[in-house]
Amino acid sequence: MTATIPPALLLIAGALLVPLLPRVARGAVTVALPLLTLAYVIAFLPAGTSVELPFMSYTLEVVRSDRLALLFAGIFCITGAIAALFAWHESDVKQQTTGLLYGAGALGVVFAGDLFTLYAFWELLAIAATVIVWCGGTPAAARAGTRYVLFHLFGGALLLAGIVLHASASGSIRFDAFDPATTTVGTWLILVGFCLNAGVPPLHAWIPDAYPRASVAGSVFLAAFTTKAAVYALLRGFAGFEILVPAGVLMALWGVVYAVLASDLRTLLAYHIISQVGYMVAAAGIGGALAIDGAAAHAVNNLLYKGLLFMSVGAVAATTGRGNLADLGGLARRQPLVLALYLIGAASICGLPLTNGFLSKGMVMTAATEAHRDWTFLLLGLASVGTFVSVGLKLPYFVWFGTDRELETRPAPPSMIAAMAAAAALCLLIGLAPGTLYRFLPHPTAYDAYTAAHVIEVVQLLTFAGFAFFLLLPNLSVARKTLLDVDVLYRKAAPSVRALFVGRVDALFDLVQRAADRITRGLVQAMRDPTTWFGEPPRGGPRDFDPDRSRRPLLSPLLLTVATFVVIAVALVSWPRPVPVPPSPPPGSSSSPAPAAR
């Protein structure tokens, strides 16, 4: 049985309902709704479902269900529920409502069968994410949110331009795989729009700029949807585009280098989003069944362990009031549970055996191996070392071990712990029983992660990376700092740009306004008393025209007029009248009277 309601609408309806509910019910509803939506998707939208709507001269396919879409929809619903559970105790109605809308945007993108529908939900993602950043509540969050929305409106504009060009060139708005052999400007603009949301450098700086400034629960939502929806779009549209391989490798390395430097917990993790999405982007570029499966599986796993990591550092920030490595240390005795859950997430992101990251990272690496991409393999391996160093060693070392700063901690709310435990359980479940994930992947796979070679490779790589890390530990500074990234270009340029496009334009308008004022004032002044044009200005300054005062004496003109009249009248009367001339006789009778008179 199939249905015709797009699942995104269920979440949007829920988002409209949530603000009306009492505080107690809100948390439960925001957790239950994504799960109900998941049930709806499973029950009514099996692979192959399609719902079409006519729209102007096009046909919108608002629901197109297939294995790739179902996989992403499922994990978006699950992470949406986990994030809502984590956000339960904050009970910020704006954030709860927007969290549902954000999930709706992600689901809408995943089920969009045409580019217009995709674009509409793409913008919903951008707007919802902006509001989530604003829910951070600080002036810095407000400014970061504004930068976020401006950047994403720019990306949305590129995407829309690409869609319009593509639609006019091909006559179709269907969202299918683009062909790398026949690309148009429209195709590339769409690709750039997708890459902006995936966080491909140099279009990535919005991630570390905005994500750490949301509330602790807000950044769990942020870490989930936008980038992974972009990964879905890349997998669907741009699998096999060669350019994505170097782009993904660059992301993977860029993220870890900054993460090694970062001292703010969530900035560090935000850079790891870029790094992890790099694996998926590179896999999308490699193309082929195993790479696509690997990218999709890595997206699923990343949603789980990245959410878990953000929740763990969020729990630290919420219970200690501190979010920077510079202010933390020695929490292991006070928060053993948070530490344990964090370590599960960290092991997963590092791709240690028995965790889900081991499987999906292995799939991506094996895809690179099978495609004989030596450099891709080596550089992604290097990025994985960097991940281990920063998330697996540096962060836990300076938060839970290192210098004990004798911090007071409040106990973490049970809802937070429950959300983290759920994510951790799923990380381990997938790691221990890969079949639970494999059966949902887009292509049937017989990939076996637990080969001796793979396990030994990872264990050797990470063990020796760990040795090197502890040897080089004195080189790592955790002092509070600002990290410059590409965003320095627009953040520092903003005042000049504002001066040019707002200040200068204002100044020009001002100039014109003042000139117009001056001209008007001059005209008004001149028109007050036109009589002054012809003579001396009246004494005592200019004044308005006053007929009584300005009128010249009339006696002489009157006298002159009357005199002239009289003279003319007299002349006319006394002038001798001319004698009327008698009419001349008719020409025929002129000869006869003349002789008679003679």
Added chain:
Amino acid sequence: MKLANPTPRQTALAVVVGVGVLALPVAFPMEHHFAWDAIPGFYGMYGAAGCAVLVLLAKWLGRVLVVKPEGWYGGDDARTGDPS
């Protein structure tokens, strides 16, 4: 570049673990995909060298370009969770 000064116990532990990890391929033979798979302990060396390269590269980048004092953007760097 500064180096840590591990205690003899830590060094001994590292040696035992390191040797054990390097000896794993003896017990579990590995198939070869790349040219470097033939080098014994390649991934161990790559991990250690990779870590050193990343840490030192990051440190250098930080010094020459990337790291600025907090508040460089004019008080716009505050994160939620920071002490106010």
